[in-house]
Amino acid sequence: MAGKSRATNQKTEQAGGQPADGATNGTRLTGSEIIWATLDGEGVSVVFGYPGGAILPAYDALRKFPIRHVLVRHEQGAAHMADGYARASGKVGVAVATSGPGATNLVTGIATAMLDSVPMVCITGQVSSKVLGTDAFQEVDITGITLPVTKHNYVVTRAEDVAPVIREAFLVAKSGRPGPVLVDITKDAQQASAEFDFAAAAPKPHRPHPMLKTESASILQAAELIRSAKKPVILAGHGVLQSGAYAQVRTLAERMRIPVASTLLGLGGFPASHPLSLGMMGMHGEAWVNEAIQKADLLIACGMRFDDRVTGTLATYAPNAKKIHIEVDPAEINKNVKVDVALIGDLKEALEALLPHLAPRDAKGESAWVKEIEASKGECAVRDISNLPDSGHLYAAHVMHDLWRATEGKAIVVTDVGQHQMWEAQYYKHDEPRTLITSGGLGTMGFALPAAIGAKIACPDKEVWVIAGDGGFQMTAAELSTAAQEELDLNIAVVNNGYLGMVRQWQEFFYEKNYQSTPLLSPDFVKLAEAHGIRGKAVKTRAEVLSAVAEARGHQGPFLINFLVEKEDSVYPMIPAGSALHEMIRRPEKNPLVETARD
Amino acid sequence: MLHTFVALVEDKPGVLTRVASLFRRLNINIVSLTVGHSEKVGVSRMTIVCDASPTAGHRIAASLYKLENVLQVDDVGQLSHVARELALIKVAATPKTRSMVFELVEVFRARIVDLAPESMMIEITGVESKIEGLIQVLNENGDRILEISRTGRMVMRRGQHTSRVLEAMRVPGLETPDELKAEEVGSASDVLMAEEAGLRD
Numbered sequence: 001m002a003g004k005s006r007a008t009n010q011k012t013e014q015a016g017g018q019p020a021d022g023a024t025n026g027t028r029l030t031g032s033e034i035i036w037a038t039l040d041g042e043g044v045s046v047v048f049g050y051p052g053g054a055i056l057p058a059y060d061a062l063r064k065f066p067i068r069h070v071l072v073r074h075e076q077g078a079a080h081m082a083d084g085y086a087r088a089s090g091k092v093g094v095a096v097a098t099s100g101p102g103a104t105n106l107v108t109g110i111a112t113a114m115l116d117s118v119p120m121v122c123i124t125g126q127v128s129s130k131v132l133g134t135d136a137f138q139e140v141d142i143t144g145i146t147l148p149v150t151k152h153n154y155v156v157t158r159a160e161d162v163a164p165v166i167r168e169a170f171l172v173a174k175s176g177r178p179g180p181v182l183v184d185i186t187k188d189a190q191q192a193s194a195e196f197d198f199a200a201a202a203p204k205p206h207r208p209h210p211m212l213k214t215e216s217a218s219i220l221q222a223a224e225l226i227r228s229a230k231k232p233v234i235l236a237g238h239g240v241l242q243s244g245a246y247a248q249v250r251t252l253a254e255r256m257r258i259p260v261a262s263t264l265l266g267l268g269g270f271p272a273s274h275p276l277s278l279g280m281m282g283m284h285g286e287a288w289v290n291e292a293i294q295k296a297d298l299l300i301a302c303g304m305r306f307d308d309r310v311t312g313t314l315a316t317y318a319p320n321a322k323k324i325h326i327e328v329d330p331a332e333i334n335k336n337v338k339v340d341v342a343l344i345g346d347l348k349e350a351l352e353a354l355l356p357h358l359a360p361r362d363a364k365g366e367s368a369w370v371k372e373i374e375a376s377k378g379e380c381a382v383r384d385i386s387n388l389p390d391s392g393h394l395y396a397a398h399v400m401h402d403l404w405r406a407t408e409g410k411a412i413v414v415t416d417v418g419q420h421q422m423w424e425a426q427y428y429k430h431d432e433p434r435t436l437i438t439s440g441g442l443g444t445m446g447f448a449l450p451a452a453i454g455a456k457i458a459c460p461d462k463e464v465w466v467i468a469g470d471g472g473f474q475m476t477a478a479e480l481s482t483a484a485q486e487e488l489d490l491n492i493a494v495v496n497n498g499y500l501g502m503v504r505q506w507q508e509f510f511y512e513k514n515y516q517s518t519p520l521l522s523p524d525f526v527k528l529a530e531a532h533g534i535r536g537k538a539v540k541t542r543a544e545v546l547s548a549v550a551e552a553r554g555h556q557g558p559f560l561i562n563f564l565v566e567k568e569d570s571v572y573p574m575i576p577a578g579s580a581l582h583e584m585i586r587r588p589e590k591n592p593l594v595e596t597a598r599d
Numbered sequence: 600m601l602h603t604f605v606a607l608v609e610d611k612p613g614v615l616t617r618v619a620s621l622f623r624r625l626n627i628n629i630v631s632l633t634v635g636h637s638e639k640v641g642v643s644r645m646t647i648v649c650d651a652s653p654t655a656g657h658r659i660a661a662s663l664y665k666l667e668n669v670l671q672v673d674d675v676g677q678l679s680h681v682a683r684e685l686a687l688i689k690v691a692a693t694p695k696t697r698s699m700v701f702e703l704v705e706v707f708r709a710r711i712v713d714l715a716p717e718s719m720m721i722e723i724t725g726v727e728s729k730i731e732g733l734i735q736v737l738n739e740n741g742d743r744i745l746e747i748s749r750t751g752r753m754v755m756r757r758g759q760h761t762s763r764v765l766e767a768m769r770v771p772g773l774e775t776p777d778e779l780k781a782e783e784v785g786s787a788s789d790v791l792m793a794e795e796a797g798l799r800d
Contacts, residue, residue, distance in 0.1 A: 099659055152666075330657075330661040334657065
């Protein structure tokens with residue numbers, strides 16, 4: 001079906017403006033046509049959306065333009081797909097919805113993108129400007145509703161404003177600290193006509209931001225702190241990916257022999273297989289990572305925001321460490337953690353300014369600090385669990401580990417939120433940037449499947465895996481239809497433990513095992529997949545994992561594996577919310593998940 | 600403590616909501632907020648006074664800058680500036696009691712702008728403490744206050760400080776004579792300050 005509609009697009013595309021070619025001076029188009037012509041000019045080749053009354057004029061004009069439309073099953077899916085598309089590609093994702101309920105359904109997806117600073121443009125239809133504010137059918141004040149969860153939003157009531165506003169929306173979405181932008185376009189603005197000139201609609205240069213500058217004195221101060229540090233740690237966040245500062249962070253780490261801890265969203269920004277990589281920090285980070293941060297005398301925070309899931313209680317966070325904060329958003333400086341030196345600006349540029357001031361530390365032989373961290377890892381660092389004897393239990397960690405081995409760590413993994421998300425972060429080692437896509441800040445269940453659809457469409461040649469729990473998967477499972485309709489070669493792993501697992505874990509640890517409302521009856525996910533024309537397979541034992549994964553990888557088209565894992569397994573280690581980083585709940589002594597040196 | 604910000608913002612629908620919503624979001628109470636035209640067409644000037652922790656200034660200014668419609672933010676709290684507020688105060692006064700009010704108005708350098716058989720309206724301009732002083736004295740005298748309307752604080756930095764952001768943007772209507780480009784003229788500013796100290800009311 002999708003193939004057919006794409007073919008139709010191509011057949012008739014000559015009718016539309018071709019703004020990228022600059023041949024549109026003085027073309028008179030309807031507001032609807034201007035929407036697509038402007039998106040085309042901005043380089044958009046695919047949008048995720050759902051039609052409805054107030055956006056119908058725009059949908060009517062879509063066939064004239066070379067833009068692929070992916071029909072979602074719920075507008076939340078459209079926002080997550082645009083988000084996944086943006087995270088996988090680094091480009092701006094676009095979601096389209098109608099007014100009223102279509103627009104409000106986007107909100108969770110917009111907030112998800114806001115909290116994780118993902119560049120996205122959402123276009124919503126709105127009732128005609130003549131009836132704005134009258135509670136007309138399907139009218140909702142979507143700019144009012146999304147004001148706190150968008151970087152900026154616009155109402156467009158005139159056709160001549162469509163192009164300039166959409167172009168400005170793209171600039172806002174991707175500039176500085178990226179974020180979602182919503183453009184609400186009234187029906188009459190879509191129906192009216194205006195002159196369309198893509199070049200003339202270019203936004204004026206972004207207003208200067210006087211706080212957004214790195215003082216050269218601060219650079220020198222930071223360099224001095226780094227040179228004199230004995231126990232430095234780099235904290236690599238999402239900004240490493242957003243800024244594309246992989247090489248610079250790596251140079252800094254290697255030149256000065258500084259170990260690198262990553263936030264959840266920073267995973268992949270520094271290769272997990274690198275000897276200086278510590279892994280994920282924070283609530284479910286390994287003990288040695290958090291202990292290194294607590295013992296450090298210098299933290300170099302690169303594009304991260306000292307989120308509470310990363311710091312634990314602030315009063316005891318890294319008490320001995322000086323802090324350098326390199327960050328594009330001035331409002332993040334001293335927000336949670338008071339820092340000694342702030343380098344405000346693009347991470348890549350700031351590091352490039354900093355690096356010339358740092359002479360390489362003696363390259364031969366690891367520093368005492370790196371050795372100290374190595375020693376603190378102990379047996380739990382031996383993470384190759386392939387030799388562990390099969391105990392008859394299927395642990396989610398084994399699934400993650402086998403997935404990592406089978407895909408050689410090269411797949412794009414899109415996770416949902418909960419226990420499986422943390423196990424993925426612990427057991428799937430990401431060496432490449434933009435290969436882990438996950439909702440970190442908002443923690444949005446239901447994110448994985450639609451975001452993976454967006455990621456697969458952004459990167460059709462990459463292997464894409466959805467990893468979702470049985471709870472979160474059911475929140476947006478309707479998007480299975482979208483994956484089927486788009487004939488996406490998508491692999492789906494449902495990690496099914498019959499509980500809302502992370503909530504159950506909190507109930508186990510902090511609420512005396514009162515499993516209130518967490519046991520969960522699910523449909524047979526294999527049959528559910530089959531009902532959508534999607535192949536599926538259930539896996540109950542560890543012995544079946546690799547063959548099922550191989551079958552899914554070999555299959556053309558979507559494939560779902562229902563992993564029926566250990567029901568009451570917990571994610572270790574864990575720092576209880578509000579505790580200090582070193583006050584963690586460690587793994588039980590005999591943990592079947594961890595291969596020790598003796599195995 | 601009280602923080603005072605001057606924000607130059609685009610004159611568009613919804614901008615006030617965005618600014619106000621930001622303070623709501625930060626859980627900071629706005630003490631007063633004045634908005635009006637600035638010297639530039641299409642640019643409004645806000646003076647925002649809010650009660651927040653002493654260290655909150657940086658974060659509030661940085662958060663204001665995150666709003667696309669905000670062109671420039673100045674945290675004037677620590678800087679030398681002139682602050683004024685205007686108030687209209689209506690008091691109950693009969694022909695018999697008027698003369699007392701006239702005397703007070705004279706002392707406070709205020710003005711009577713409306714006179715009715717049973718009330719008078721006073722216009723007073725000055726710093727908050729001066730306005731509060733007049734209100735207090737009126738109350739102590741037993742003059743019944745019927746209505747008070749206060750604008751809230753508006754401020755302007757002393758000296759020849761001018762908006763660098765507007766210069767850089769070349770907002771239509773902004774002419775920047777060369778002599779104004781120097782951001783601060785220290786000596787002139789000091790002289791003005793000294794004068795103002797003498798005049799301070």
